[in-house]
Amino acid sequence: MSSNTLSTSTSSIGAAPGTSASVVRPAAWFAVVSLGLGVFTLVTSEFLPASLLPPIAAELGITEGTAGQLVTATSISGIIGGPLIVSALPRIDRRWVMTGLTTLAIASNVLVAIAPAFGLMLASRLLLGIALSGFWAMSLAVTAQLVPAERLGRAMTIVNAGVSLATIAAVPAGAYFGELLGWRAVFLLAAGAGLVTLAAQLATLPSVSPSGAPGFRALLRTARTPVVAIGILAIVLIAGGHFMGFTYLRPAFEGIDGLTPELLAVLLLVYGVASFVGNAVAGPIADRRLAVLLIASPVAIGAGTVVFALLGSSLALAFVTVFVWGLGFGAVPTMVQTWIARVAPDRLESAGGLVVAAFQIAITIGAAVGGLLVDTVGVQAALIGGGIAAVLGAGVLSSARTR
Numbered sequence: 001m002s003s004n005t006l007s008t009s010t011s012s013i014g015a016a017p018g019t020s021a022s023v024v025r026p027a028a029w030f031a032v033v034s035l036g037l038g039v040f041t042l043v044t045s046e047f048l049p050a051s052l053l054p055p056i057a058a059e060l061g062i063t064e065g066t067a068g069q070l071v072t073a074t075s076i077s078g079i080i081g082g083p084l085i086v087s088a089l090p091r092i093d094r095r096w097v098m099t100g101l102t103t104l105a106i107a108s109n110v111l112v113a114i115a116p117a118f119g120l121m122l123a124s125r126l127l128l129g130i131a132l133s134g135f136w137a138m139s140l141a142v143t144a145q146l147v148p149a150e151r152l153g154r155a156m157t158i159v160n161a162g163v164s165l166a167t168i169a170a171v172p173a174g175a176y177f178g179e180l181l182g183w184r185a186v187f188l189l190a191a192g193a194g195l196v197t198l199a200a201q202l203a204t205l206p207s208v209s210p211s212g213a214p215g216f217r218a219l220l221r222t223a224r225t226p227v228v229a230i231g232i233l234a235i236v237l238i239a240g241g242h243f244m245g246f247t248y249l250r251p252a253f254e255g256i257d258g259l260t261p262e263l264l265a266v267l268l269l270v271y272g273v274a275s276f277v278g279n280a281v282a283g284p285i286a287d288r289r290l291a292v293l294l295i296a297s298p299v300a301i302g303a304g305t306v307v308f309a310l311l312g313s314s315l316a317l318a319f320v321t322v323f324v325w326g327l328g329f330g331a332v333p334t335m336v337q338t339w340i341a342r343v344a345p346d347r348l349e350s351a352g353g354l355v356v357a358a359f360q361i362a363i364t365i366g367a368a369v370g371g372l373l374v375d376t377v378g379v380q381a382a383l384i385g386g387g388i389a390a391v392l393g394a395g396v397l398s399s400a401r402t403r
Contacts, residue, residue, distance in 0.1 A: 027204065028146045032155045034200040035139050038098065039162030041197045042105050042132040044170040045190045046074050049125075051174035052183040059183075060118050067118075070125050075360050077129030082356035085134030086141075086349040087216045094142050094208035099201050101138075104131040106194035113187035137356040140337050141348035145208050149345075150287060153338045157283030160333040164279045168272035210349065222350035227343050227400050234397035235336050235358040236365065238298045241389030242329050243366030244373070244382050245305045252308070252379045256318050263315070270319055271326040278330025285331075286338040291398075293335050298394035300328025302387035309383035328390075333359075339397070 049070040057067040111124035139159050147155045177186045285293045304325025344351040370382040
């Protein structure tokens with residue numbers, strides 16, 4: 001399928017009859033918003049245990065480190081979840097796939113809330129990882145059938161806003177409601193939010209046909225395509241570099257002169273707001289100047305992390321560098337999804353699954369390598385190493401674009 005064919009197929013759903021393909025029906029945007037709600041609900045559920053580890057550990061009689069594996073389990077199952085869903089369900093209407101994955105996330109949260117033992121909680125979180133990565137992987141292909149190709153970047157900004165908002169809200173909301181209602185009630189609240197999201201998706205998502213060749217063979221063919229393989233490597237470098245430093249922000253912040261707990265909260269909020277802004281501006285830029293964004297976003301991550309590592313003892317400079325860092329990474333999801341849609345327009349489902357798997361691998365590798373550097377050299381080494389990796393990723397992604 002060519003990019004022209006893609007535009008035609010998307011306009012049949014998203015554009016009003018007798019209008020230009022760039023004129024999108026409001027109903028299509030409502031459907032895109034429902035996908036963003038799905039991403040928000042799923043990512044919020046993924047991050048909730050981070051704010052609830054002490055009470056979970058205390059009730060179940062385990063260590064906080066063991067309880068933290070609830071987050072790890074989600075990431076591990078997420079590595080295979082995206083590729084698995086797009087390959088194992090090749091012919092089912094994507095409306096039912098997306099709502100089914102939302103339902104799976106609701107079930108996961110309910111099971112965690114009522115689980116009498118840690119083993120069942122862990123298994124429930126594996127289900128969430130599959131739902132999260134499958135939903136995010138499919139969101140690119142589904143969105144591409146809701147809006148014309150020239151509006152895809154803007155539409156993915158709406159979808160990925162769910163990630164930015166969840167990053168800002170999940171941990172503080174989980175901590176607040178955990179203190180107020182108990183940790184089990186927090187997961188029930190997440191399940192309730194999932195029900196609202198499911199209702200929105202059922203009300204707005206139209207029937208969406210599968211796109212591209214079905215099955216595992218299509219996934220393997222896509223993965224072996226040189227430009228896609230190079231792009232996946234670039235994504236691992238960029239996202240892995242980010243998480244190499246981001247995972248250890250707290251010990252990095254401890255070196256800032258005059259940082260109080262209140263200012264620490266403000267600094268984290270600055271990062272979250274910057275990430276949201278980065279995602280908001282990424283869509284229009286990706287639609288018009290994608291080549292610029294492929295360089296600017298990873299370089300912003302690299303500049304923010306390296307300058308913070310070298311000069312981060314200054315409180316004022318810390319605020320500036322953290323904002324630049326958040327701005328750069330906030331643009332990454334929309335940037336890479338728009339890029340992969342242009343290089344593999346006839347394999348969006350397979351490509352989306354590979355992108356999500358690359359992100360999950362990047363989280364795992366980045367956190368592990370960063371931890372090794374923190375323990376052996378210091379937190380500054382993790383920040384600098386992460387910044388260098390992100391900039392290298394920009395070079396690799398640009399080389400893939402030229403191919």
